[in-house]
Amino acid sequence: xxxxxxxxxxxxxxxxxxxxxxxxxxxxxxxxxxxxxxxxxxxxxxxxxxxxxxxxxxxxxxxxxxxxxxxxxxxxxxxxxxxxxxxxxxxxxxxxxxxxxxxxxxxxxxxxxxxxxxxxxxxxxxxxxxxxxxxxxxxxxxxxxxxxxxxxxxxxxxxxxxxxxxxxxxxxxxxxxxxxxxxxxxxxxxxxxxxxxxxxxxxxxxxxxxxxxxxxxxxxxxxxxxxxxxxxxxxxxxxxxxxxxxxxxxxxxxxxxxxxxxxxxxxxxxxxxxxxxxxxxxxxxxxxxxxxxxxxxxxxxxxx
Amino acid sequence: xxxxxxxxxxxxxxxxxxxxxxxxxxxxxxxxxxxxxxxxxxxxxxxxxxxxxxxxxxxxxxxxxxxxxxxxxxxxxxxxxxxxxxxxxxxxxxxxxxxxxxxxxxxxxxxxxxxxxxxxxxxxxxxxxxxxxxxxxxxxxxxxxxxxxxxxxxxxxxxxxxxxxxxxxxxxxxxxxxxxxxxxxxxxxxxxxxxxxxxxxxxxxxxxxxxxxxxxxxxxxxxxxxxxxxxxxxxxxxxxxxxxxxxxxxxxxxxxxxxxxxxxxxxxxxxxxxxxxxxxxxxxxxxxxxxxxxxxxxxxxxxxxxxxxxxxxxxxxxxxxxxxxxxxxxxxxxxxxx
Numbered sequence: 318x319x320x321x322x323x324x325x326x327x328x329x330x331x332x333x334x335x336x337x338x339x340x341x342x343x344x345x346x347x348x349x350x351x352x353x354x355x356x357x358x359x360x361x362x363x364x365x366x367x368x369x370x371x372x373x374x375x376x377x378x379x380x381x382x383x384x385x386x387x388x389x390x391x392x393x394x395x396x397x398x399x400x401x402x403x404x405x406x407x408x409x410x411x412x413x414x415x416x417x418x419x420x421x422x423x424x425x426x427x428x429x430x431x432x433x434x435x436x437x438x439x440x441x442x443x444x445x446x447x448x449x450x451x452x453x454x455x456x457x458x459x460x461x462x463x464x465x466x467x468x469x470x471x472x473x474x475x476x477x478x479x480x481x482x483x484x485x486x487x488x489x490x491x492x493x494x495x496x497x498x499x500x501x502x503x504x505x506x507x508x509x510x511x512x513x514x515x516x517x518x519x520x521x522x523x524x525x526x527x528x529x530x531x532x533x534x535x536x537x538x539x540x541x542x543x544x545x546x547x548x549x550x551x552x553x554x555x556x557x558x559x560x561x562x563x564x565x566x567x568x569x570x571x572x573x574x575x576x577x578x579x580x581x582x583x584x585x586x587x588x589x590x591x592x593x594x595x596x597x598x599x600x601x602x603x604x605x606x607x608x609x610x611x612x613x614x615x616x617x618x619x620x621x
Numbered sequence: 622x623x624x625x626x627x628x629x630x631x632x633x634x635x636x637x638x639x640x641x642x643x644x645x646x647x648x649x650x651x652x653x654x655x656x657x658x659x660x661x662x663x664x665x666x667x668x669x670x671x672x673x674x675x676x677x678x679x680x681x682x683x684x685x686x687x688x689x690x691x692x693x694x695x696x697x698x699x700x701x702x703x704x705x706x707x708x709x710x711x712x713x714x715x716x717x718x719x720x721x722x723x724x725x726x727x728x729x730x731x732x733x734x735x736x737x738x739x740x741x742x743x744x745x746x747x748x749x750x751x752x753x754x755x756x757x758x759x760x761x762x763x764x765x766x767x768x769x770x771x772x773x774x775x776x777x778x779x780x781x782x783x784x785x786x787x788x789x790x791x792x793x794x795x796x797x798x799x800x801x802x803x804x805x806x807x808x809x810x811x812x813x814x815x816x817x818x819x820x821x822x823x824x825x826x827x828x829x830x831x832x833x834x835x836x837x838x839x840x841x842x843x844x845x846x847x848x849x850x851x852x853x854x855x856x857x858x859x860x861x862x863x864x865x866x867x868x869x870x871x872x873x874x875x876x877x878x879x880x881x882x883x884x885x886x887x888x889x890x891x892x893x894x895x896x897x898x899x900x901x902x903x904x905x906x907x908x909x910x911x912x913x914x915x916x917x918x919x920x921x922x923x924x925x926x927x928x929x930x931x932x933x934x935x936x937x938x939x940x941x942x943x944x945x946x947x948x949x950x951x952x953x954x955x956x957x958x959x
Binding site for chain 1: 634635638639641642643644645646659661662664665666668669670671858860863865878879880881903905906910911912913914915916
């Protein structure tokens with residue numbers, strides 16, 4: 318068992334005034350590659366050990382990027398443990414958790430069905446013992462269920478500064494499509510109350526989500542969406558995205574700026590740094606050279 | 622005014638909920654009812670969404686009067702629900718496989734055609750840009766004389782022994798053959814030609830007790846071309862389902878998955894951009910964007926296609942019941958010869 322050391326919680330009343338211009342993502346660590354299945358397997362091999370992930374995060378940190386945006390993958394647990402054990406090295410460090418790690422649930426649903434998957438991933442044995450009437454009682458209270466799932470996913474980040482907590486696109490967009498808007502609002506309210514954090518929403522449907530969050534009365538929501546020169550995964554069209562960026566008061570993080578790897582890095586950066594309404598840029602890369610170069614480009618072009 | 626399709630959704634499992642969300646993002650669709658027997662799921666829909674819920678699909682068809690339905694229930698119930706939909710003159714989108722009996726599937730195809738109804742099955746790979754391009758290149762003869770293919774899919778669905786659901790019961794349409802391999806078999810039928818014979822079949826149980834976790838076989842097509850089927854849903858080295866088709870011919874080789882198309886050519890092909898040697902195209906350059914995205918463009922694209930078919934009264938479109946019946950026939954050939 319690893320010793321438990323914690324760094325102090327940095328967040329003030331307002332979780333975050335301004336996000337860093339550049340955020341580092343985790344897709345490469347877990348074999349998520351939108352352009353090539355083969356590349357994703359190579360990356361899985363490269364980042365087999367926790368040490369290899371930490372080494373890369375430290376390269377990013379040395380290049381000046383102090384925010385790591387990551388899914389609640391099981392392996393992040395070890396990274397968090399390392400950060401807690403080395404508080405002096407990670408004083409200003411922030412993690413933006415993105416939950417849930419969807420494939421874990423999707424595969425469980427295929428195999429166990431929806432109820433079976435919930436049983437498998439709900440914390441403790443709440444279905445059987447903890448609550449009066451067990452599942453029948455709980456299954457009616459969707460807000461409570463959401464809160465329990467958020468708490469379960471947040472456990473691994475205790476003692477780490479997590480000023481923004483994201484809902485993954487598969488869940489955001491599922492709730493959006495189902496028009497289950499109330500749960501988007503509940504998530505926003507809950508992370509603020511419990512974790513003193515801002516809610517973030519990852520989506521592949523920025524224009525639609527922007528309208529919905531505005532109607533829910535969520536002011537200046539943090540939204541992370543695919544934004545790239547080629548219009549890749551920009552549902553509703555590039556033009557609609559550019560209009561939302563220019564006209565709405567969202568705090569937007571651009572992701573997939575390389576369009577899944579087929580836009581040249583220079584062109585990709587050029588497009589996104591010149592866009593009005595983009596507060597931050599999320600990117601991930603495996604090699605030190607690519608990481609340092611991309612950060613340099615973004616910083617250089619952003620300051621021009 | 623936009624054409625409004627009154628849609629009912631029967632079955633809210635993993636696929637049904639996904640269809641409901643995608644349909645909810647489609648401006649041509651009005652969702653008039655959703656139906657399932659799970660109290661927990663329907664409690665969620667009733668409380669959190671604007672939709673009217675039913676626990677009896679016949680009642681839903683009668684009361685909500687949909688012009689089209691999506692059927693996403695365990696495969697063994699498909700035939701009965703499709704029949705009811707045909708009887709009520711309702712267009713049908715059914716999840717795959719179409720039924721557990723190839724003969725029944727063929728009968729349903731004939732009935733739906735006779736009734737002049739749009740009928741489509743959820744083999745969503747047909748709507749992935751890389752596979753569409755693969756089918757086009759093969760049809761054009763870009764590979765010369767084809768002499769071998771390899772059709773594969775791997776994923777981490779069952780990686781240890783656990784509780785069972787209908788997907789672990791062979792008589793309800795569970796198992797790797799119905800669930801995973803059907804997609805690959807369908808891609809072969811769609812792009813390379815109809816499977817008429819199988820040999821060397823191995824259905825292997827790895828962690829499951831009642832169903833196979835892997836399917837290995839040689840497939841023989843009507844054209845005389847043969848190749849290998851290799852599907853395993855108990856492979857933990859994959860993050861999610863990964864499907865790949867490799868085709869070899871006298872003019873080169875094609876390797877295609879959902880993210881990339883790689884083509885090696887000995888000689889150029891008339892009116893094509895592809896060069897001699899290796900050519901690589903990423904999905905980003907081959908996929909048409911969609912208006913609402915959830916889990917992959919192909920899921921929205923197949924529903925858009927279904928909607929378009931209804932609007933245009935196109936009853937002989939892609940992924941028809943007849944096409945799906947061919948896949949069911951190949952599945953039964955594999956099952957019988959094991």
